[in-house]
Amino acid sequence: xxxxxxxxxxxxxxxxxxxxxxxxxxxxxxxxxxxxxxxxxxxxxxxxxxxxxxxxxxxxxxxxxxxxxxxxxxxxxxxxxxxxxxxxxxxxxxxxxxxxxxxxxxxxxxxxxxxxxxxxxxxxxxxxxxxxxxxxxxxxxxxxxxxxxxxxx
Amino acid sequence: xxxxxxxxxxxxxxxxxxxxxxxxxxxxxxxxxxxxxxxxxxxxxxxxxxxxxxxxxxxxxxxxxxxxxxxxxxxxxxxxxxxxxxxxxxxxxxxxxxxxxxxxxxxxxxxxxxxxxxxxxxxxxxxxxxxxxxxxxxxxxxxxxxxxxxxxx
Amino acid sequence: xxxxxxxxxxxxxxxxxxxxxxxxxxxxxxxxxxxxxxxxxxxxxxxxxxxxxxxxxxxxxxxxxxxxxxxxxxxxxxxxxxxxxxxxxxxxxxxxxxxxxxxxxxxxxxxxxxxxxxxxxxxxxxxxxxxxxxxxxxxxxxxxxxxxxxxxx
Amino acid sequence: xxxxxxxxxxxxxxxxxxxxxxxxxxxxxxxxxxxxxxxxxxxxxxxxxxxxxxxxxxxxxxxxxxxxxxxxxxxxxxxxxxxxxxxxxxxxxxxxxxxxxxxxxxxxxxxxxxxxxxxxxxxxxxxxxxxxxxxxxxxxxxxxxxxxxxxxx
Amino acid sequence: xxxxxxxxxxxxxxxxxxxxxxxxxxxxxxxxxxxxxxxxxxxxxxxxxxxxxxxxxxxxxxxxxxxxxxxxxxxxxxxxxxxxxxxxxxxxxxxxxxxxxxxxxxxxxxxxxxxxxxxxxxxxxxxxxxxxxxxxxxxxxxxxxxxxxxxxx
Amino acid sequence: xxxxxxxxxxxxxxxxxxxxxxxxxxxxxxxxxxxxxxxxxxxxxxxxxxxxxxxxxxxxxxxxxxxxxxxxxxxxxxxxxxxxxxxxxxxxxxxxxxxxxxxxxxxxxxxxxxxxxxxxxxxxxxxxxxxxxxxxxxxxxxxxxxxxxxxxx
Numbered sequence: 001x002x003x004x005x006x007x008x009x010x011x012x013x014x015x016x017x018x019x020x021x022x023x024x025x026x027x028x029x030x031x032x033x034x035x036x037x038x039x040x041x042x043x044x045x046x047x048x049x050x051x052x053x054x055x056x057x058x059x060x061x062x063x064x065x066x067x068x069x070x071x072x073x074x075x076x077x078x079x080x081x082x083x084x085x086x087x088x089x090x091x092x093x094x095x096x097x098x099x100x101x102x103x104x105x106x107x108x109x110x111x112x113x114x115x116x117x118x119x120x121x122x123x124x125x126x127x128x129x130x131x132x133x134x135x136x137x138x139x140x141x142x143x144x145x146x147x148x149x150x151x152x153x
Numbered sequence: 154x155x156x157x158x159x160x161x162x163x164x165x166x167x168x169x170x171x172x173x174x175x176x177x178x179x180x181x182x183x184x185x186x187x188x189x190x191x192x193x194x195x196x197x198x199x200x201x202x203x204x205x206x207x208x209x210x211x212x213x214x215x216x217x218x219x220x221x222x223x224x225x226x227x228x229x230x231x232x233x234x235x236x237x238x239x240x241x242x243x244x245x246x247x248x249x250x251x252x253x254x255x256x257x258x259x260x261x262x263x264x265x266x267x268x269x270x271x272x273x274x275x276x277x278x279x280x281x282x283x284x285x286x287x288x289x290x291x292x293x294x295x296x297x298x299x300x301x302x303x304x305x306x
Numbered sequence: 307x308x309x310x311x312x313x314x315x316x317x318x319x320x321x322x323x324x325x326x327x328x329x330x331x332x333x334x335x336x337x338x339x340x341x342x343x344x345x346x347x348x349x350x351x352x353x354x355x356x357x358x359x360x361x362x363x364x365x366x367x368x369x370x371x372x373x374x375x376x377x378x379x380x381x382x383x384x385x386x387x388x389x390x391x392x393x394x395x396x397x398x399x400x401x402x403x404x405x406x407x408x409x410x411x412x413x414x415x416x417x418x419x420x421x422x423x424x425x426x427x428x429x430x431x432x433x434x435x436x437x438x439x440x441x442x443x444x445x446x447x448x449x450x451x452x453x454x455x456x457x458x459x
Numbered sequence: 460x461x462x463x464x465x466x467x468x469x470x471x472x473x474x475x476x477x478x479x480x481x482x483x484x485x486x487x488x489x490x491x492x493x494x495x496x497x498x499x500x501x502x503x504x505x506x507x508x509x510x511x512x513x514x515x516x517x518x519x520x521x522x523x524x525x526x527x528x529x530x531x532x533x534x535x536x537x538x539x540x541x542x543x544x545x546x547x548x549x550x551x552x553x554x555x556x557x558x559x560x561x562x563x564x565x566x567x568x569x570x571x572x573x574x575x576x577x578x579x580x581x582x583x584x585x586x587x588x589x590x591x592x593x594x595x596x597x598x599x600x601x602x603x604x605x606x607x608x609x610x611x612x
Numbered sequence: 613x614x615x616x617x618x619x620x621x622x623x624x625x626x627x628x629x630x631x632x633x634x635x636x637x638x639x640x641x642x643x644x645x646x647x648x649x650x651x652x653x654x655x656x657x658x659x660x661x662x663x664x665x666x667x668x669x670x671x672x673x674x675x676x677x678x679x680x681x682x683x684x685x686x687x688x689x690x691x692x693x694x695x696x697x698x699x700x701x702x703x704x705x706x707x708x709x710x711x712x713x714x715x716x717x718x719x720x721x722x723x724x725x726x727x728x729x730x731x732x733x734x735x736x737x738x739x740x741x742x743x744x745x746x747x748x749x750x751x752x753x754x755x756x757x758x759x760x761x762x763x764x765x
Numbered sequence: 766x767x768x769x770x771x772x773x774x775x776x777x778x779x780x781x782x783x784x785x786x787x788x789x790x791x792x793x794x795x796x797x798x799x800x801x802x803x804x805x806x807x808x809x810x811x812x813x814x815x816x817x818x819x820x821x822x823x824x825x826x827x828x829x830x831x832x833x834x835x836x837x838x839x840x841x842x843x844x845x846x847x848x849x850x851x852x853x854x855x856x857x858x859x860x861x862x863x864x865x866x867x868x869x870x871x872x873x874x875x876x877x878x879x880x881x882x883x884x885x886x887x888x889x890x891x892x893x894x895x896x897x898x899x900x901x902x903x904x905x906x907x908x909x910x911x912x913x914x915x916x917x918x
């Protein structure tokens with residue numbers, strides 16, 4: 001759809017100097033790398049997952065974080081990440097953390113961000129942002145969803 | 154914090170050709186009007202609310218939508234809006250739709266957007282996006298939250 | 307509305323030989339006494355409550371049950387009744403047990419029924435049925451709701 | 460059980476001039492067609508489902524609605540129906556939208572009704588009523604449940 | 613770990629004259645029989661279960677109670693036990709009654725106790741206590757959890 | 766009740782070499798100091814609260830932790846504690862984090878414990894245990910409840 005491209009893919013001025021904004025802007029971006037480059041002081045891991053199983057969303061995010069070395073060894077940071085994911089999933093599920101068991105499917109991009117709550121602070125936190133669509137397992141019968149979870153490390 | 158300004162308030166290329174993106178980008182923007190101008194085919198109402206009462210968030214969003222004539226008379230569109238707000242609040246509450254009763258407070262910007270799920274489609278839906286902070290009623294003890302609810306009209 | 311009366315207030319053939327049906331049919335009836343007379347083997351207490359406070363629904367049902375001697379002294383049957391009420395409230399709240407804190411109000415009729423799950427059985431259970439409307443605190447902006455809770459005594 | 464038949468299957472006078480009542484009375488009736496004939500201005504689809512999988516309840520209701528042409532093409536009315544089903548399931552689950560994962564099973568009749576909230580009004584809404592039993596996967600270890608979901612179209 | 617044994621496995625003075633304490637102390641004890649012997653007036657059934665399926669926790673507790681004859685025939689006491697188990701599971705799940713579907717696993721000891729709420733009273737109630745660990749399906753990545761459900765019989 | 770004292774206040778052998786056990790045993794103990802002395806490597810803060818307001822439970826625990834210097838300055842450890850409290854409250858509420866709004870009241874002892882998940886480990890976590898009674902605001906109409914929340918620091 002040509003007009004859609006030409007009209008709407010414009011530039012947009014935004015602060016990306018906080019943990020949640022960095023996480024959200026990366027999952028919303030056409031070119032997440034553009035956000036990552038702006039977000040000095042933040043480490044970002046990106047990925048995507050389409051599934052009817054909530055545990056696969058969790059597994060995809062956890063695996064990406066570990067593979068990229070975003071979280072330290074030991075259970076502490078795994079625990080922090082796990083609860084950040086669950087919190088983000090509340091935004092996706094809006095009342096129920098279920099997908100296929102409620103006859104719906106999700107296609108999500110995710111970002112995992114490590115850094116201060118507000119740029120320039122010392123203490124590191126972790127954020128998980130999820131953005132994509134949820135709906136019936138029928139192409140086109142879906143709408144957008146977003147979720148954000150933030151936890152201390 | 155000077156460096157924060159100079160480094161991070163950069164421009165960012167993003168599509169804003171879907172209902173959820175328009176809603177989210179307006180609450181994240183420094184200048185929401187910039188998004189509104191890009192988002193042809195969408196009507197947008199903006200506001201903000203800081204409170205420890207969930208019902209005040211609901212009231213603030215409903216009042217803004219009515220005052221701006223974003224929703225039609227009759228209960229149908231009020232009902233659509235109400236459930237979109239509740240869904241957005243799930244992202245804010247992440248498990249519990251409570252604020253003061255859980256000893257936490259929220260400061261939120263909101264946008265209410267009316268338009269097609271995907272730019273160029275005919276059927277209108279409604280989206281509510283909430284973005285801001287949640288935390289203890291102690292300045293600084295808070296982190297970001299986001300919520301998005303989308304409903305058919 | 308004359309036609310509404312003449313067309314729709316017809317008679318209807320129904321079994322009322324189970325605890326839940328007795329409870330539901332009494333709250334749906336124009337003349338609940340008609341159901342009560344049919345429901346041999348069941349004791350029924352009726353009432354109504356309009357409120358924005360969930361605890362007032364609970365209090366109204368508990369008070370009616372005690373006042374009519376439907377439940378025995380001691381905490382056991384109070385406990386049974388309390389959980390039957392909470393279960394019925396899940397049908398009313400559909401995800402959230404809140405009213406005014408979610409900017410909505412309810413006007414409900416209730417019945418509390420004591421008797422066997424299926425007519426003719428020995429063991430007594432308790433049922434609570436709620437039926438009425440829920441909606442904005444604006445006249446006319448509401449729709450019907452129902453809830454049923456059943457518990458052993 | 461002879462006495463049960465003779466005593467309890469009596470006629471009952473009831474208004475069926477509202478969306479929720481039509482939906483509830485059809486799932487409670489011995490002869491749902493009797494209710495359907497009384498409920499002028501309402502379209503009704505009936506069915507039943509016994510399962511330990513919540514998604515099969517959803518699928519059964521959605522399939523019946525589509526097969527009977529109760530809802531229009533496009534995602535809007537599917538979305539309305541889906542959320543009406545989820546709301547009805549809250550009455551069934553009373554706190555948890557799960558069946559087999561909580562070691563319980565449900566046998567349900569359902570009705571899907573399209574029409575005005577109150578007979579004579581113009582705007583159409585959709586209702587889903589569920590009625591039946593829930594309990595252990597052991598014959599006889601069950602009690603009645605009901606759920607009602609109502610949504611704008 | 614020798615020092616751990618010598619320092620920490622000490623004796624401890626505790627009342628075990630209430631239903632919940634008996635249930636909790638048995639699942640916490642090194643030698644649950646010691647608690648059982650102290651708890652005159654209470655009948656106790658013990659067991660353990662490690663699983664990623666919530667229904668297996670329910671099945672393990674129900675099966676143990678039946679096998680030991682702790683609950684009477686008929687659905688009433690099964691129903692009481694079932695809801696006590698669900699309540700205990702809320703302590704384990706802390707917001708979500710899910711295990712494998714949320715990519716976590718639990719290893720639990722359980723006790724089922726029948727007796728008065730407070731020693732010396734007449735009316736019997738039932739308690740279910742769960743204690744153990746929950747965490748990732750990775751050895752060591754877990755922490756303790758506890759749950760207690762109490763219901764009238 | 767003399768026999769109750771003499772029979773049931775016996776000594777009990779228990780390991781108290783894990784974070785959750787230390788937290789639970791202190792709230793269950795007649796003399797919590799006895800547990801505290803055994804639990805080398807753990808810091809313990811004790812208190813109690815009786816209320817119909819969930820936020821007062823949260824406030825009581827947070828205030829005790831801060832007053833005793835159990836948590837560091839900054840939001841990180843406040844955040845950890847807050848979520849541990851909410852998790853413990855799930856065990857108390859068993860499905861709903863509400864007290865007075867559900868016409869029930871709670872009288873609770875609490876402990877807040879800081880130390881390793883398993884005695885001898887390095888990384889510190891925080892636990893909150895709640896134990897007491899919940900019930901109607903009528904003396905005697907209550908039963909025991911427990912909750913445990915554990916979080917990384």
